[in-house]
Amino acid sequence: MRTKFYLPFIALALIATSCNSKKEATKESGIRLANLDQTINPRNDFYQYACGGWMKANPLTDEYSSFGSFDQLAENNRTQIKGLIEELAKQQSQPGSITQKIGDLYNIAMDSAKLNADGVAPIKEYLDKLAAIKDRNGLSQEIATMHRDGFGPFFGLYVGADDMNSSMNMAQLYQGGLSLGEREYYLDDDDHTKEIRTKFEEHVGKMFQLAGFTAEEAQKAAKNVMTVETRLAEASKSAVELRDPYANYNKITVAQLKKEVPSIDWDAYFTTIGLKDLQEVNVGQMDEIKTVADLLKKEDLDVLKAYLQWNVINTASSYLSDNFVAQNFDFYGRTLSGTKEMQPRWKRAVSAVNGVLGEAVGQMYSEKYFPAAAKERMIKLVGNLQKALGERIQGLEWMSEETKAKALEKLAAFHVKVGYPDKWRDYSNLEIKNDSYWANIIRSNHFDHDKMIAKAGKPVDKDEWLMTPQTVNAYYNPTTNEICFPAAILQYPFFDMNADDACNYGAIGVVIGHEMTHGFDDQGRQYDKDGNLKDWWTPEDAKNFKERAQVLVDYFGNIEVLPGLKANGELTLGENIADHGGLQVSFLALQKAMAENPLGKDEHGFTPEQRFFLSYANVWADNTRDEQIRLQTKSDPHSLGRWRVNAALPHISMWYDAFGVKEGDALYLPVEKRASIW
Structure with missing residues (x-):
């Protein structure tokens, strides 16, 4: 559906995909040389240096207007979920059972003969x-x-x-x-x-x-x-x-x-x-x-x-029938975002089942693909990041003790969700039957609508999840003061059970820090520890914050993403603050972790600090068509992947030290022009 809901959570990015953690206990550096383009000077274009090999190996196909690390995971996830769904679609299930609903909806979505025979009739x-x-x-x-x-x-x-x-x-x-x-x-x-x-x-x-x-x-x-x-x-x-x-x-x-x-x-x-x-x-x-x-x-x-x-x-x-689907794609896919070829029917069918019966699919997915060890390690990482953010807050020279105390209270009150919900959604009242694809979507819309309407005037359920477990994403919700990390994000390049701390803190660690920082970005900071829109800042601290945030607004707003088209520094401010804070908080957490378990150079000669920043950059590896760049620049609160690296890192002093960046290098930014917030 294209209906736009202003849901009160702030996500890392808007892409669904999966997880496939390895089970071996051996720790590796996590850096894959094939992802790099070592002909490039990292001090002049760190994004190309860190991601150039990946970009060359993963050219855009006609199916995509943008293809990045997220999409690579999405392909893996769809294949996994397709396997789960097709097993159900082949069998005769008890009418009204969840297996019947998943299998039948998939079969209905795949039945091109009936869809085309029905035409506009539905x-x-x-x-x-x-x-x-x-x-x-x-x-x-x-x-x-x-x-x-x-x-x-x-x-x-x-x-x-x-x-x-x-x-x-x-x-x-x-x-x-x-x-x-x-x-x-x-x-x-x-x-x-x-x-x-x-x-x-x-x-x-x-x-x-x-x-x-x-x-x-x-x-x-x-x-x-x-x-x-x-x-x-x-x-x-x-x-x-x-x-x-x-x-x-x-x-x-x-x-x-x-x-x-x-x-x-x-x-x-x-x-x-x-x-x-x-x-x-x-x-x-x-x-x-x-x-x-x-x-x-x-x-x-x-x-x-x-x-x-x-x-x-x-x-x-x-x-509806293929002629409707094709014309819809011709405008929204080809014209608006530059995609040349629509996804095959099975992918669209999997997406539909995910949309209608998301938690039911997520329950199967989590049981098969999400190991308990990943959740345990993730919870430990979250705790380490909370401590690191607390230390950074305490050390802020621009913030008063009064506001710091309230910020630390809010940080301590974070509600953390990892993997999947403790209680799964009940789909008993949703009927899936073989009348028409669209009729099933209407019934699903009624089912979702009635669930939502029933909440009016009732207490907020803080244990409700706003994403399914099979979504590769993460979010912060200011009204519940929660951070959520679905099962699917806990895999490479975000999280690798085999990789050492330098790799994981640079990737999933920054993601954790990113979501935590959303609680203190230009929007999130306006909500208190209980999730209420309430000013808990002193006037002077609020003024200081706005002045420091304006540095990022101005810096990103001057980036020319295409000839004659500049990024929107105001629209992307919250995400840019979250990246900025996430990098610094996670880097501090890595230093604390290495104080107990020292790390040296890896087999490629990269220091732990270098591995941290390379892992961060690899998360945003991407090839994007010009049409999609225009679309995202006009509507997306997230900066483009290239600029989440090349525009974010020049504000991080530790990156300069790790790669020897100095005056005269293309990405060098004088200290007095760098943002310094969290």
Whole structure:
């Protein structure tokens, strides 16, 4: 689904994949010379030096717009999960059992003959229902129905922790409704963005024709979609503005909402969506909601109906016949990100099963591929990193003792999750049956929606996981003050049971430190130890922090990622702070570990310090198409892999010492221009 939820956690990156830890106890250095390009001077281009060999050995295939270490793991993970799923898909399982649901959904996704025979039929009734709308009276109820069904017209709703009372869940409205995701795609005036808009409108028209509309009807519908989405974009906040938690917190009573936005029938909306008698709600972006109300009141009804129909076509397209899937890929894959060839059907089917039955698959995956020893070692690493971050906080010369005490309290209160949940999700009430692929997705959307809605007004479950175990990623959630490391990230190049501490502290150690630092980045620092949005800083300390963070904003904002295109230092600030802190915290933890268990040069002649930084760089090895670089620069809060190395390390004094970087080298940055925060 493309619905955009502003979930309150901050992830390392957004890629799902797996783990495959070795079982031998022998420790190795962990450095693979084949990954390096030793013809390059590391002091001039450390990324190319550390990753050039890997990049040459892993050229982009047509299936990818970007291929990196994450994707390499993803290939391994899909193969492992495919093996687990296909075993279930071959057998006759008890109806209603989890094995039946996993196996049948996979078989349905793989049944190209039925999908192509069905064509547009699975959504035809829905489109006809929207076409039959005669007046505006039922629009609010219809939008609510569509939200529960998994579509995202106009705006969104989710239930999550109240930022000001983090132990309790509340309903939250947020801006949405943009097929292109970011408002800039509708508003920017550069040639590339204008071309994207033109091709998007053409794409919408083609999709309407596939759904049975005439060429003339489809062209008109596409223009109507652009009319609505442009209006929404004009009223929406930018990705940078959405990073300010106070500016996006507006808790009001439903009575106040009715008074401020009377053109939406809120009683009908909330009742239909399952929140009858709701008393209060957080309206994150009120201007956008008011624009929606204005559209519903004044815009031509045919324009609104075309927009609603587009939401159905667009969201369902991946689960329909091959012509819908191909056209959807042609725009979102080929045009927007530069991918030349879509994934084979089995990969898409595995992803669908992961999306619908993620924890059930994760339970099988964890049992087979996640050794207990990995969890034990990871928990020890987390403890070591917590101690190191505590020491760095205590040693900060720019922070007062008063703020340090509160920072240390927050650090000590971190809730740590490793591997997989203690309690698995119950899928008993989710029905998977052989009617249509899309019908199963709708039932899954209802299942997920109803679970979410049931949380409203109830205590936050701090043991709930926001990622599945088979996801190679990690996250920090400020409202629960938790750090989470799913099982799948605990493998090379992040974590290697065979590698020595220098390798593991440079990779998974920095990941741990990265997530911990998110608790103290420009967003996370605004939440206290209990997860409440609350200012615990002295004014002087807050001022010092902002001044020091601005160094990273300015530095990254001046990077030219493509000719004429600069990185967004404000959008990527949180992730850049987390990388900056993670590197320093993990390096200190390594030094403390080596005080007890000294390490020397490895068989290649690299010192432990050099191995630390090489391992860090290898995590971000990647080849990326220009289209994907443009897409990420406009929308992704993570810096590109190259700059998570070549722009992050010049601010780390220990890297200069490890590789003898000095004035005159291309990556050298004078001490007074380096960031110094955590």
